[in-house]
Every structure is written in structure tokens, then in C-alpha cells.
Amino acid sequence: MTQTELAATFRALHDDLLVLPNCWDAASARIIQQAGAPALATSSAAVAWSLGTRDGNVLDRNLMLEHLRRIIAVSSVPVSCDIEGGFGDSAADLAETTRLVIEAGAVGVNLEDAFDRGLRPVEEAAARVRVVRDAADAAGIDLYLNARTDGYLLGAADFDDTVARAAAYLEAGASGIFVPGVTDLETVSRLTAAIDAPVNILTGPSAPPIAQLKAAGARRVSAGSSLAAAVFGHVERAARELLDEGTYTGLEGAHTWAELNALFE
Template identity: 40%
Template structure:
């Protein structure tokens, strides 16, 4: 499938009634499980991927090539549209961003996220003009061959400024971003304000507003077009592992060794290409 065909396939999920629920995988088996459950697209999670390698998220401890290979695996195994959670585009310059987008297209990804983060804990959010220029350059490089999501991390970086968040998302949309995204707006009113301000550009939501977890139907009613879960499924799996480890340390082998049936694992793995 060509990049333009993949773009149209993925974008159609965002523009239809109800939009799309796009869960995030972290390894081959989790990607296959999501595909087997009937989800129509999956995303990577930069945090979950970094954790699988024993590295930190948002500190440039993951390289572009690391993440490309990771995302390419999901696309190959599932044949679903895969959206890459590619942090700030992996580089300081606009050319770096463009190179990352081109590489994502070449890797067969359907979507790519470009954040306004910097990787610098002392100055975690890029200045407005720089952030917008990076999204604009990503869109130019994409050439409608890959869906570009423009993302601001104001809320999760301790900058609870709704006006600036909306200003950034509107500018990303005006720069050509196909989808916009601000993880964890404070409440439903803030989410509705974002959706209204950037319309008709589709809005992604990470699980829900910060104050309460809504249902997918509630989010759809608010006008959300894509729901992702970031590292939530990975954290859920790690919570189960944490409980099993605690049981094992206490000598409880029965509790520690329950889990997904080996036959189920083998069946899922057999469905992937070989």
C-alpha cells in the first residue's frame, strides 16, 4: 500500500462518525492481541517502549532508528495503520524533523506525532514559534503520505494554561496538522473548548480529562475523534507483574504463575507473518 493510500485509510477513521479508539502496544504480542480484539489502528507509546529497554521517556534516550524499528514491527505483524509516538521528532532542527517524517513514511507508518517538548527538563516546552515551525515542517515533509498529529504537552509539563494550549493547537491546525492533541486537559469543559476551537481538525484524547475518566461514548459526544491510552495498558500489565513478583517473593507459586495461556500466546504468534 502506498503512503497516500495508507494516509487515506488512517485519516478516514478520524473523520467518520464516532472516530477511532487507537490503543497503544509495546511489543509484538501486545500488538497482535490488540489486532485480534478488533481494533482498527494501534499506536506506539514512547514511555512504554523506553521502559521495555530500561530507558527514560522524553530525555532522548531512545533514537529515531530504535523507534522506527519498534513501530515497523507492529505494522508488519498486524497490517494495521500504526501511529508513531515520536516525541519531538528526534532532533533540534527543522531538517531533523523532516528526516524523521520521511523515515516514518519509508517505514510504512500511517501516522506520526510531533510534540512541542524539548527533552530539556529545565525548559521542557519549546517556544511557540519554534513549536509551530516544527509541525509545519513535518506537514511539508509528510505530503499527505502520513497523518501528522501536532501535540502540546503543556498540561503534563506543569503548564496549566488553557489559552496557550488552545493557541498552540490552533496554530498546529493552521500549519496543516491532520490531528491535534493535548494530553490531560483539566476537565470536560476544557476539552470541549479545545474541540470547538480547532474544529474541524480531529482531536485526540489520552484516556480522558485529568479530573475524571469518561467512557468512549462520553468522549465521542464531546466531539473527540481519536482516543488513545498511551502507556496505560503497559502499566496495567506491569501492575499484574508486580503482584506476581510480590507473591513469588512470599513463596506463593500458585498466584505468581497464573497468566495468559501458553496456547493462546502460540495461537496469536502463529497469526503474524513469518
């Protein structure tokens, strides 16, 4: 498919429920696609960790782009890129980030409204959404802009503020709203009823089953960094078993060399 077709496909996936087990490198992307994912989305935290960097708007943009290109090169489904806060505080930096991820082949982005452990003023955050939308329009791609609002994630949960921010971001050009930090079904139902766009919920081990989140109105459910964290946890457990016990149960169920190699033919 062309990038334009991939963009249209990705947008249409939000008409029902899109489930995204987030990837962090080419291998995880290829395996997730092989498992049946109709689209891929990167996790900024997992990408940062895999490159030896802490999460939180400190990853070098060029490193992120190199990783993104590798992911897209092995994928045949739409790919959305987590651009955190935009890799730069200025509008020019944000527009350039948008242009570069589109040039790499991405058809979606996540953009956060958190900055230095707080939330940007809503007018400033909405203006940044507009910068991304204008840059995507200039590139000729109907970019799916998933505007993330972090009030619940930062422990400053305010339903009315979240809904007001969502409205401002949608007016500025967002395609959907991402509200990490909330999984209780009552709040999810209230948010999806109040926000006139697809709502993305961040899931994890303690979250309700996806079927219940769908029934509560979620139209996108993503794993964020949880899948990578689970993989890294397994690596540590298997390594400790090898080192401490000299046994191999942690290696059971692994793909064979031939299976993994075949993913990249």
C-alpha cells in the same frame, strides 16, 4: 492495503471516534489488533521502557525505528508512530525522522511541542510542524500529523494558549491536535468546540468513560503508556506471588502458547 490506502483509512477513522490502546512492541501490537483495534499507535514511553531506556526524548532513533518496523511487519491496519520531539533539534533531523518512519510504513505521527520540561515558543513549534508536513509531502504520503501541545500536561494549563497553539499548528499542516493532561468533560467540550480539527484526549484509570469523552467532542482517545504500565504492574504482582507465596493466581487468564504462536503465523 498499500501505504497510501492505509493513510486514507487512518485519516477517515477520525471522522467519528478513534480509540487507540497504544502498543510498544510487535507482540502488543498483534494482540491489540487481534482485540479489534482498527489502527495502532505506539507509545514512546512504553517503547522506551521495553528497551530499557527512560522516557523523555532520550531513546535512540535507530532503536525506535527497528521496533516500529517489527510492529508494522505483524500488522495489517494503519500504524501511527510517536516521534516525541522529533529525534533531533534541527529541521534536517526532524525531516529525516519523518522520512524514516514513512519509509518504515507508518501513516501517522505524534509530534510534541515540549522541550526540556517547557514549551517551545509557538512560532518555533509551528515551524517544526511545517517541517514534518513538507517531509511527508515530499515522500508522497498523506501523513496524519497529530500535533501535541503539552501545557496541561506540564501543569501550565492555559486554555487560550492551547487553542492558539492548535490554530498555529493546524495552519502549519497538522491534521489533528493532541491535548494530554486534560480529561474533565467541561474543558474537553470547550477545547473541541474551539479547535477546528479532531482533538485527541489521553485517557487512563481516572478518566471519564470513552462514551462521555465522545459526547464531549473528542475524536481520538488514546491510552498512551497506561496500557503498558498496567501490563508491567501485573508482571510485578504475578512475579511477587510466585516468589513470595508460591502460588499462581496471577497467571490465570493467560493466552496459551498455541494462541500466542498463532498470532505470528
